[in-house]
Amino acid sequence: MIQPAVGDVDTYPMDDSQSVPWLLGTHLHPEVGPISRADAGSRVLMIEAHDFARRKFYHHDKLTIIFSGMRHLRDELRDRGYEVIYIKSDSFGAGLKQYFAEYPDDELVLMRSPSYKSSTRFRELVEKADGNLRVVPNELFISTRKAFDEWANDSETDTFRHENFYRWMRRESGVLMEPDGTPTGDEWNYDDENQEFPPDDWEAPSVIDLEHDSLTEETSAWVSDEFDTWGDDSTLVWPVTRKQAVQKLRHFIDERLPDFGPYQDAMRTDEWAxxxxxxxxxxxxxxxxxxxxxxxxEDAYHSSDDIELNSAEGVIRxxxxxxxxxxxxxRHAMPDLADANQLDAHNELPSLYWSADTKMNCLKQTVEGVDQRGYSHxxxxxMVLANFATLWGVEPSELNEWFNATYVDAYHWVTTPNVIEMGQYGEGVFATKPYVASANYIDKMSDYCGDCA
Ligand SMILES: Cc1cc2nc3c(=O)[nH]c(=O)nc-3n(C[C@H](O)[C@H](O)[C@H](O)COP(=O)(O)OP(=O)(O)OC[C@H]3O[C@@H](n4cnc5c(N)ncnc54)[C@H](O)[C@@H]3O)c2cc1C
Structure with missing residues (x-):
């Protein structure tokens, strides 16, 4: 079982046969949360709800990895002896009604989703289905909500300053810390060693070529037929199983991490990753x-001569x-953060964010990459997408919607502070200034500019 390392973790029983883990498409780790406490043979619920996928022009790959990830976990759990009830349904509400019609005495046990009010919505849907729901803490993070809140209440530092939070997390977790309580290498942060542009002869490390099975191929084709998606649907570079994800992690550590540190901020036309x-x-x-x-x-940093501290600390930060x-x-800034707009920006998102049709090469390269894979670094x-949107006066919530739809790693809880606050200085809850830069920055950190206007 893997649990948060900072803060006390709740213990709760799952030994009653009517306590049933309910796994969402973002809870795909069998060693975390209610599923890790339920014995093989237990009943497990998964609902593949399709209506959310029709609400936006999601990137094809984003839908594919969620649905294929769920289907793979279903099969893996069945192989391990769990009784997985897998319901394909238009909506969660309809899926829950179907479930409780068959198992009226069960109590579903769900990890709290980090997105705003989602637990309340799930509770309402379960009530409407005449069922029972127990919401338990989300253990897919490193720190608990309670640990942060207690520290925030007791702390005399500004807890919405990232550097203060980060040092607290390092101390509490012991990551990259020495026995005398000082940070490894004596500095907390090597950000100033993360801003080089690679020499012309630098070859970027390879990206692992994941092999996808027929279940993923079928799911990918079904997504293309079933939904109005955006983006290229011909290649998939993202993991859908735990085995593939672990492969990707090991490949990152062995091949890519050594150069992560110095070139973290650099952008090169021929190297998307x-x-x-x-x-x-x-x-x-x-x-x-x-x-x-x-x-x-951290283990790799201590055991390998190839990984410098600016790389290990850079990614751990x-x-x-x-x-x-x-x-x-x-958690603390919602619901206001979603609509925050202190710069009073009301322009529409330019269509180039969907079409890549622009002479500005930095934007063209970046949007083309997002179209291909649902990713940019x-x-x-x-400094390209949010920077331009801020300069153009785009309404922050519009840009947030765009990120939500087009990135494979996008969820409301993570895009909202990144896009609205860090990217567009929406509220000033933790950002102290807008991140806007002129073309000089792009020219220094990329090869995009050349003779671009
Ligand atoms: C405008 C904007 C939009 C963003 N949208 C998303 C998003 O939709 N989903 C998302 O997970 N991250 C988002 N981020 C944060 C960050 O850019 C991505 O996590 C990162 O680029 C993912 O690529 P990677 O896995 O190669 O990460 P790396 O850059 O190699 O970093 C390693 C890991 O650190 C974590 N991480 C790094 N920075 C952040 C951050 N600011 N917030 C949260 N996690 C972070 C991620 O888990 C990431 O996988 C956004 C940042 C900005 C400025």
Whole structure:
């Protein structure tokens, strides 16, 4: 069982045969949460609801990985002896009615989804279906809500400053810490060693070529037929099973992590992935627990001469710091954050975000990459897409919608603080200034500019 490492974890029984884990498409880790406490042979519910997929022009790959991920977990759990009730349905409401008509005395046990009010909505749907629901803490994060809230109440520092939060997380988790309580290498943060542009002869590390099975191929074709999707549907580079996700993690650590540090902020036309982890979708779907990712990275740093501290600390800062921070900020800043717009920006999102039809090469390259794979790396998201939208005066909630639909790793809890706050300075809840830069920055950190206007 893998659990949060910062904060006390609730114990709760799952030994009663009518306590049934309900797994969402973002709870795909069999060693986390209610499923990890339920014995083989127990009943498990999974509802593949299709109506949400019709609400937006989602990227084809985003829908494919969620549905294929669920179908693979269903089969894996059945192989292990669980009685998986897998309902394909228009909506969660209809799926729940179908379930409780057959098993009226069951109590579903669901990990709290991080997106705003989703537990309330699920509770209402279960009530309408005359069923019972127990919502338990979401253990797919490293820190518990309670631990953050207690620290925030007691702390004299500003807890909505990422650096304060990150140092607290390092101390509490012991990651990259020395026995005397100082950070490994004496510095907390090597951000200033993460901003180089690679020399011309630098070859980016390979991206692992995942082999997809017939279930994923069938799901991919079904998604193309069934839904109005956006983006290329011919290749899929994202994991849908835990085995593939672990393969991707190991490949990142062995091949890509050594160069992650220095070139984290760089953008090159021929290298869509640079040395980034490419793990966001797997972590956000629950195929990987962020704690297992961090402990493997820390172990590799201590055992390998190839991994420098600026690489290990750089990626650990993103996962132990930024990802956890965003989740807590979102909890505290919602619902206002979703519509925050302190710069009073009301322009529509330019159509180039969908078509890539523009002479601005940085935007063209980035949007074409998103179209192909539902991905671009952090600096393209922040300094190309969000930067231009802020300069153009785009309404932040519109850009948030676009990210939600088009990225394979996008969920409301993570896009909202990243897009509206970090990207567009919507509220000032943790950002202290808008991230806007001129073409000089893009020219320094990329090869996009050349003779581009
Ligand atoms: C405008 C904008 C939109 C974004 N949209 C998303 C999104 O939809 N989903 C998403 O998960 N992240 C989002 N991010 C954060 C970050 O850009 C992505 O997590 C990262 O690019 C994913 O690629 P990677 O797996 O190669 O990560 P790497 O850059 O290699 O980082 C490693 C991991 O750290 C975590 N991480 C890094 N930065 C952040 C962050 N700011 N917030 C949360 N987690 C972080 C992710 O789990 C990521 O997989 C966004 C950032 C910005 C500025």
């Amino acid at each position: 640079m040395s980034h982890a490419l793990l966001g979708s797997a972590i956000n779907m629950g195929l990987l627990h962020p704690w297992e990712v961090i402990t493997e990275i 993103q996962m132990l710091g930024w990802r956890e921070f965003m989740r807590h900020v979102y 952090h600096i393209q998201r922040l």
